[in-house]
Amino acid sequence: MPENAPDDTQMADNPQRAETAPRYSEMRRMVSVFVGRPLPVIGLVIIVGLILIAIFAPLLAPYPPNLMDIPNKLQPSSSQHLLGTDSLGRDTLSRIIYGSRTSLIIGFSVMSISSVVGILLGLMAAYFGGAIYHIIMRFMDALMAFPMLLLALLVASLLGNGTLNVIIALGIGMLSAPCRLMCGVVMSVKQNDYVLSAQAMGMSNSRIMFQEILPNAFPPLLVMITIGIGAVILAEAGLSFLGIGITPPTATWGGMVNDGYKFIISHAVLAISPGVAIMLIVFGFNMLGDGLRDALDPKLRGVI
Amino acid sequence: MGVIVIFVVTVMVFLFIRLLPGDPLTIYLNKTDIQQLTDEQLQELRVKFGLEKTLPMQYIDWMGGLFTGDFGQSIYYDIDVGILVRERMPVTLYLGGLAFIISGALGISFGVICALKRGTWIDTVVTLLANIGVTMPSFWVGIILIYLISVKAGWLPVGGYISPFENLWESTRRVIMPVTCLSLFSIASLTRLTRSSMLEVIQQDYIRTAWSKGLKERLIVTRHTIKNALIPVVTVIGVQVAFIFGGSVLIESVFNINGIGRLATQAVQNQDYLVVQAITLIMAIMVVISNLVVDISYGWLDPRIRYD
Numbered sequence: 315m316p317e318n319a320p321d322d323t324q325m326a327d328n329p330q331r332a333e334t335a336p337r338y339s340e341m342r343r344m345v346s347v348f349v350g351r352p353l354p355v356i357g358l359v360i361i362v363g364l365i366l367i368a369i370f371a372p373l374l375a376p377y378p379p380n381l382m383d384i385p386n387k388l389q390p391s392s393s394q395h396l397l398g399t400d401s402l403g404r405d406t407l408s409r410i411i412y413g414s415r416t417s418l419i420i421g422f423s424v425m426s427i428s429s430v431v432g433i434l435l436g437l438m439a440a441y442f443g444g445a446i447y448h449i450i451m452r453f454m455d456a457l458m459a460f461p462m463l464l465l466a467l468l469v470a471s472l473l474g475n476g477t478l479n480v481i482i483a484l485g486i487g488m489l490s491a492p493c494r495l496m497c498g499v500v501m502s503v504k505q506n507d508y509v510l511s512a513q514a515m516g517m518s519n520s521r522i523m524f525q526e527i528l529p530n531a532f533p534p535l536l537v538m539i540t541i542g543i544g545a546v547i548l549a550e551a552g553l554s555f556l557g558i559g560i561t562p563p564t565a566t567w568g569g570m571v572n573d574g575y576k577f578i579i580s581h582a583v584l585a586i587s588p589g590v591a592i593m594l595i596v597f598g599f600n601m602l603g604d605g606l607r608d609a610l611d612p613k614l615r616g617v618i
Numbered sequence: 619m620g621v622i623v624i625f626v627v628t629v630m631v632f633l634f635i636r637l638l639p640g641d642p643l644t645i646y647l648n649k650t651d652i653q654q655l656t657d658e659q660l661q662e663l664r665v666k667f668g669l670e671k672t673l674p675m676q677y678i679d680w681m682g683g684l685f686t687g688d689f690g691q692s693i694y695y696d697i698d699v700g701i702l703v704r705e706r707m708p709v710t711l712y713l714g715g716l717a718f719i720i721s722g723a724l725g726i727s728f729g730v731i732c733a734l735k736r737g738t739w740i741d742t743v744v745t746l747l748a749n750i751g752v753t754m755p756s757f758w759v760g761i762i763l764i765y766l767i768s769v770k771a772g773w774l775p776v777g778g779y780i781s782p783f784e785n786l787w788e789s790t791r792r793v794i795m796p797v798t799c800l801s802l803f804s805i806a807s808l809t810r811l812t813r814s815s816m817l818e819v820i821q822q823d824y825i826r827t828a829w830s831k832g833l834k835e836r837l838i839v840t841r842h843t844i845k846n847a848l849i850p851v852v853t854v855i856g857v858q859v860a861f862i863f864g865g866s867v868l869i870e871s872v873f874n875i876n877g878i879g880r881l882a883t884q885a886v887q888n889q890d891y892l893v894v895q896a897i898t899l900i901m902a903i904m905v906v907i908s909n910l911v912v913d914i915s916y917g918w919l920d921p922r923i924r925y926d
Contacts, residue, residue, distance in 0.1 A: 353749075456626035458856070459902040459909070461864030464882060468634055468898050471886040548755055552868050555757050556883050571758050575872070578765050586765075589758035596753035 344609040354605020360598030368414040375408035380563045388581055397587050400573055406584060409565040410591050416477075416566045417595060420550045421543040423481050428488035429539050433531075435489075436496025437523050441504065451497065454490040462487040462545075463552050470559050480559040484546050495538055499531035533610035537603050544599030551592050567592045620910040624903055628684075631899045632677050635891055684899075690892040694885070699896045703878065707900075709779055710870070710877035714862045716797045721804030721858065726851060728805070729812020730844060736817065744809065751806025756865050760799040760872035767795065777874035796873045800865045804858050808851060816847040849919050856909035863901045 348354050367374060376396075383403035391398045397406035439450035457465075462484075469483035503509065504527065512522050553559040554568030562569065567588040574584030655663070663669075669676065683689070689699035728748070732741045768776045774791050782789040819825065820843060828838045866879035878897055885893035 452622050452626050455623045455906075456630055456902070459623065459627055459860065459905040460898060461860040461867070461901055461905070463864035463867050464898055464901060467867065467882060467886050468894055471889065471891070471894060472634060472637060544753070548753075551755050552757065552864075555755070555868060556871060558883075558886060568755070568757075571755070571761065575761050578761060579769050582765050585758070585761050589755060589762070592755050592758065593750070593753045597750065600749065600753060 348605050348609040353601045357598045357601025357605060360594055361602060364414050364595055364598065365418060367411055368418050371411050371415060375411040377405040377408040379409045379412035379565045380404065388577065391583065398581060398583055400584055401577065406587060409570060410588055413565040413567045413570065413588060413591065416560060416564060417547045417550065420481060421547045424484045424488060424546045425539050425543050427481065427485040429492040429535065432489045432492030433496045436493040437500055440497040440500035441519065441523055454493050457490045462549055466549060466553055467558060470553065475559060475561045477560055480550060480553060484549055488542055488546060491538055491542060492535065495534055496531055499534065500527050503527050503530045537607040537610065540599055540606060541603035544596040547592065548596055620906055623906050627902045627906065628681060628899065631895055632680055635895050636673065689896040692890050692893050694888040694890040699892050702881065702893065703896055703900065706876060706878045706881050709875060710866050710879055713793065713796055713800060713877065714866055716793065717800035717862050718858065720797065721801040721808060725805045725808025726812050728809040730816060732809065732813040733816030733820065734839065745813065748806040748809040751802055752810065754802065756799045756803060757868040757872050759802055760795065760869055763795045763798065779875040796869050796875060799869050800862055803865065804861060811854065812847065812851050815850045816843060819843050819847040845919060852912055852915060852919060855912050856905055859908045860905045
């Protein structure tokens with residue numbers, strides 16, 4: 315979020331601007347661009363809301379997520395069960411509330427793993443160049459060629475079911491975006507004089523990479539990671555829908571859609587309601603990402 | 619370049635199977651069979667499958683097999699993987715191809731219209747729909763379509779697949795909903811991308827120059843704006859191909875279509891690794907090839923790019 319970001323990292327990508335404007339006004343401009351339009355704010359509200367729901371799930375959910383009540387199975391919506399109950403008599407609303415935990419945990423952990431590894435690989439590829447560049451980038455090209463869902467299927471089938479294995483599977487699938495982005499930014503930044511001067515001053519390679527180059531890539535990375543979390547959540551929903559990865563009875567939105575699909579004719583709400591939750595969370599991350607992109611993009615200064 | 623990427627893809631797919639926990643023989647045999655066999659018999663089987671050789675040699679054997687269409691034997695279906703894949707492939711290619719053409723045509727046109735009508739209600743509505751379109755899980759859209767169109771309205775059959783050569787009318791009736799689901803995400807994301815790319819190009823100096831030269835609006839839009847705005851759109855075509863293939867895994871399950879995507883899911887559930895391996899490899903190679911086609915078409919869109 316731009317409000318919390320250290321402002322010198324955003325300044326660094328536009329040195330001319332840094333000379334003419336005081337630092338904090340730049341920060342204010344970004345905040346005002348971000349807050350000035352409704353969609354990014356709606357996105358932020360959705361995400362903060364869902365994070366709170368996930369944290370306080372035990373307090374908010376009317377029933378435990380896995381509490382089976384066979385006599386009351388497949389109930390329509392009522393005051394006791396707002397969204398009815400599934401084929402095992404579990405409360406749909408409670409499972410949707412708990413399902414937010416699964417989606418957010420997978421989304422955040424996959425993106426943190428893949429961006430840390432991807433950023434390191436991208437930095438190395440671009441900074442060292444030559445053979446290292448070619449090896450890393452051809453590997454990324456190959457990774458990009460695999461449909462994400464199929465790659466995750468393959469990895470999950472090799473590793474077996476389980477949350478950690480899903481995180482690894484999707485993490486491998488998401489690796490190429492941060493790596494390529496990082497590599498592109500570094501290639502353009504390393505031509506700058508201040509990198510040359512840092513080298514002339516005898517700074518070590520790793521210090522130049524992390525202190526001089528990495529901060530310049532921060533704005534586009536932040537946007538990519540935000541939108542990436544939405545993509546990961548969508549992919550995880552797909553895996554759970556196929557019944558691969560996270561094992562029952564853990565509540566996952568994708569798995570709930572699949573369970574509800576069997577009762578689509580009589581109990582449509584079972585399949586439809588978790589899908590709405592998936593849409594909402596992905597919409598939130600996409601809008602937040604778009605908002606950040608506009609707020610951080612130096613090319614849009616003065617346009618909005 | 620593409621050859622190197624295909625090589626890396628094959629090495630990765632090959633290693634995936636080698637990374638399997640336990641004996642590689644598990645690929646060819648049931649787990650119970652392995653426990654019953656004596657060490658000597660196991661050794662014989664290893665020699666038979668070429669597993670006693672070093673990894674690079676095994677890779678060469680495997681690649682040699684691929685060139686002659688030998689993908690190995692499916693444990694679950696007990697037939698040649700090549701036959702299995704060849705049987706299921708046309709279905710996925712037909713649905714995917716339709717989805718690809720539709721999403722390209724609609725996505726780019728919507729994006730262009732939005733950008734040209736920027737700020738009007740058309741732009742607002744289409745952009746909002748596109749923003750919602752990229753958030754909807756395709757399998758969920760499929761279920762809703764089945765519920766509304768097949769169950770409630772009874773207009774289209776729930777699922778299944780009939781070849782268009784067999785019965786074009788019945789085939790089309792069954793294809794409409796799956797293709798809609800497959801193309802929905804691509805339409806929405808291409809609309810978003812084309813729109814923002816168009817808006818960026820419209821601001822360029824050469825567009826202002828074209829206006830001040832007194833060129834006709836139609837010429838400015840088609841020759842100067844759209845052609846330049848399409849460059850970033852064309853870049854993601856490979857991604858779209860990969861995405862449609864990934865989507866077919868889900869959509870074929872929803873609509874009960876026996877294509878390659880459904881085969882992949884079933885193979886994973888049955889631990890039929892050679893089938894998973896073959897499908898992954900074929901899909902990845904097709905994505906690489908479409909990326910190559912994209913690289914070549916760049917030269918036409920952007921004459922500054924030359925390949926030596």
